[in-house]
Amino acid sequence: MAEKGVKVFGMWASPMAIRVEWALRLKGVEYEYVDEDLANKSEALLRYNPATKKVPVLVHDGKPLAESTVIVEYIDQAWNDGYPIMPADPFDRAQARFLARFAEDKCNAALFAIFVATGEAQRKAVHEAQQCLKTLETALEGKRFFGGDAFGYVDVIVGWIAYWLPIIEEVSGVTVVTDEALPLMNAWFGRVVDVDVVKATLPPRDKLVALNKARREQFLSAAA
Amino acid sequence: MAEKGVKVFGMWASPMAIRVEWALRLKGVEYEYVDEDLANKSEALLRYNPATKKVPVLVHDGKPLAESTVIVEYIDQAWNDGYPIMPADPFDRAQARFLARFAEDKCNAALFAIFVATGEAQRKAVHEAQQCLKTLETALEGKRFFGGDAFGYVDVIVGWIAYWLPIIEEVSGVTVVTDEALPLMNAWFGRVVDVDVVKATLPPRDKLVALNKARREQFLSAAA
Numbered sequence: 528m529a530e531k532g533v534k535v536f537g538m539w540a541s542p543m544a545i546r547v548e549w550a551l552r553l554k555g556v557e558y559e560y561v562d563e564d565l566a567n568k569s570e571a572l573l574r575y576n577p578a579t580k581k582v583p584v585l586v587h588d589g590k591p592l593a594e595s596t597v598i599v600e601y602i603d604q605a606w607n608d609g610y611p612i613m614p615a616d617p618f619d620r621a622q623a624r625f626l627a628r629f630a631e632d633k634c635n636a637a638l639f640a641i642f643v644a645t646g647e648a649q650r651k652a653v654h655e656a657q658q659c660l661k662t663l664e665t666a667l668e669g670k671r672f673f674g675g676d677a678f679g680y681v682d683v684i685v686g687w688i689a690y691w692l693p694i695i696e697e698v699s700g701v702t703v704v705t706d707e708a709l710p711l712m713n714a715w716f717g718r719v720v721d722v723d724v725v726k727a728t729l730p731p732r733d734k735l736v737a738l739n740k741a742r743r744e745q746f747l748s749a750a751a
Numbered sequence: 752m753a754e755k756g757v758k759v760f761g762m763w764a765s766p767m768a769i770r771v772e773w774a775l776r777l778k779g780v781e782y783e784y785v786d787e788d789l790a791n792k793s794e795a796l797l798r799y800n801p802a803t804k805k806v807p808v809l810v811h812d813g814k815p816l817a818e819s820t821v822i823v824e825y826i827d828q829a830w831n832d833g834y835p836i837m838p839a840d841p842f843d844r845a846q847a848r849f850l851a852r853f854a855e856d857k858c859n860a861a862l863f864a865i866f867v868a869t870g871e872a873q874r875k876a877v878h879e880a881q882q883c884l885k886t887l888e889t890a891l892e893g894k895r896f897f898g899g900d901a902f903g904y905v906d907v908i909v910g911w912i913a914y915w916l917p918i919i920e921e922v923s924g925v926t927v928v929t930d931e932a933l934p935l936m937n938a939w940f941g942r943v944v945d946v947d948v949v950k951a952t953l954p955p956r957d958k959l960v961a962l963n964k965a966r967r968e969q970f971l972s973a974a975a
Contacts, residue, residue: 578853578886590842594849601845618814621825625818629802662802 533558536572536584538565539730540738542687543595544583549683550602552724554609596627599683613680620680626666626673627684634659634685638692641699642739643746653701660688660704660712667711671718678722689719690729698739757782760796760808762789763954764962766911767819768807773907774826776948778833820851823907837904844904850890850897851908858883858909862916865923866963867970877925884912884928884936891935895942902946913943914953922963 533551535558537544551558563572563582575584575591584591585598587605592598603612614620637659640652663685666673673681693716696703706713719725757775759782761768775782787796787806799808799815808815809822811829816822827836838844861883864876887909890897897905917940920926930937943949 578849579857587842592842592845592849594852597845597848597852600848601841604841604844607841617825617828617831618811618816620828621816621821624821624824625802625816628818628821633803 530586530589532588534561534586535559536561536563536569536575536582536586538563538582540735541582542691545687545728546595546683547583547585547598547602548728549686549724550599550612552727553612553678553683554602554606556602556606556609596631596684599680603680611677611679612674612683614674622666623673623680626663626681630659630663630681630685630688634663634688638688638695638703641701641703642695642743643750645747649699649701653703656703657708660709664709664712667715672715678719678724682719682722686719686722686725689716690725691735692716694732694735694739698736698743754810754813756812758785758810759783760785760787760793760799760806760810762787762806764959765806766915767805769911769952770819770907771807771809771822771826772952773910773948774823774836776951777836777902777907778826778830780826780830780833820855820908823904827904835903836898836907838898846890847897847904850887850905854883854887854905854909854912858887858912862912862919862927865925865927866919866967867974869971873923873925877927880927881932884933888933888936891939896939902943902948906943906946910943910946910949913940914949915959916940918956918959918963922960922967 533556535544535547535551537547537560539562548558548560561569561571563569565582568580572582572584573580575586576593579593581593583595583598584593585601586592587601592601600613614623634656637652637656641649641656644652666681670676672678673685678686692703704713704716720729757780759768759771759775761771761784763786772782772784785793785795787793789806792804796806796808797804799810800817803817805817807819807822808817809825810816811825816825824837838847858880861876861880865873865880868876890905894900896902897909902910916927920928928937928940944953
């Protein structure tokens with residue numbers, strides 16, 4: 528008999544896993560959170576997500592789902608009488624999926640490149656990240672959130688940047704987002720970290736800085 | 752005033768663009784097809800998809816959408832009284848999205864690596880592609896298509912492999928899919944290329960082989 532309820536397999540420092548918690552909390556869904564040691568993954572995680580073995584995994588009444596954007600959209604549809612995460616109109620919904628996918632494919636790669644590079648390669652990555660965020664920013668014109676007045680699907684998927692990018696900047700010794708270069712994005716950062724479900728789930732900044740400093744050193748020494 | 756109707760910007764040899772045509776034909780939607788010269792993109796393409804400048808782009812009553820998986824899902828919802836492309840159940844829909852995303856992120860990278868490599872790097876890529884297709888194959892157990900009895904969302908997204916992979920194999924001098932290694936996938940290949948909307952849209956094999964031979968030589972000489 529399948530177990531009832533909602534379980535999330537995450538990792539406290541993962542900006543992908545936190546999206547699932549945001550979506551569940553927006554819906555007011557109670558869940559059990561399991562923190563994974565990614566160097567020593569649990570038998571449950573490997574069984575629930577044999578394809579990629581990554582967090583996050585959502586288990587709903589015994590049925591597992593992986594990949595954060597897939598899970599967030601599932602949560603919106605499975606609890607469809609609650610807070611609306613996706614736009615109602617099919618075209619608006621498609622545009623939200625496009626923006627989220629663009630951020631996942633292009634911006635995340637540029638942000639990661641900043642984190643693992645130095646010198647000219649890093650300067651190039653900073654420029655690419657700024658271009659990418661500039662493209663995203665056009666969707667914020669005249670709005671408080673990507674979702675309009677309310678924190679919506681694109682905000683859930685891209686929102687990690689509001690908290691993690693200043694940490695990437697600090698750890699990597701660069702500046703990506705300024706009021707001059709990306710004013711709407713910068714203002715949105717402030718709104719995101721002030722959203723209740725976000726505030727309730729963000730990991731401590733000093734722990735994240737320490738972990739990411741160590742990770743960057745690992746990457747740089749592996750590349751040297 | 753926005754123009755009425757449906758327009759697709761594609762490129763005849765693109766396995767991503769053909770998905771949009773499959774989805775529209777499954778729905779019985781009439782469309783105008785515009786073939787792009789990717790070395791000299793049209794002003795219309797650049798205006799409709801400034802973020803990635805890639806095909807495919809769908810323009811529906813003057814409103815543009817990019818990214819093939821986003822477009823296919825939009826088509827399913829915009830013409831929701833026609834042929835159902837996505838599964839009806841939210842969990843099944845999420846699983847379909849997961850599989851499609853897994854194929855896009857992991858399998859496509861491995862298949863591309865085969866195409867642009869030789870020797871040991873290529874052998875490694877063949878192994879990775881087989882592992883990836885093996886994971887996909889588990890979703891075909893006991894079914895004619897990923898969508899069950901009918902050609903569905905995952906079939907639309909992954910179906911290009913049925914026609915393009917034998918061409919990649921020929922051009923790259925390797926074998927990836929055999930009846931021994933991937934029997935369900937191999938049988939599915941045969942069913943996919945026999946689906947009416949697929950048969951009606953596949954580009955000529957000899958033209959694809961010639962184009963991809965030239966491309967592989969370009970990649971190999973650039974890497975040498």
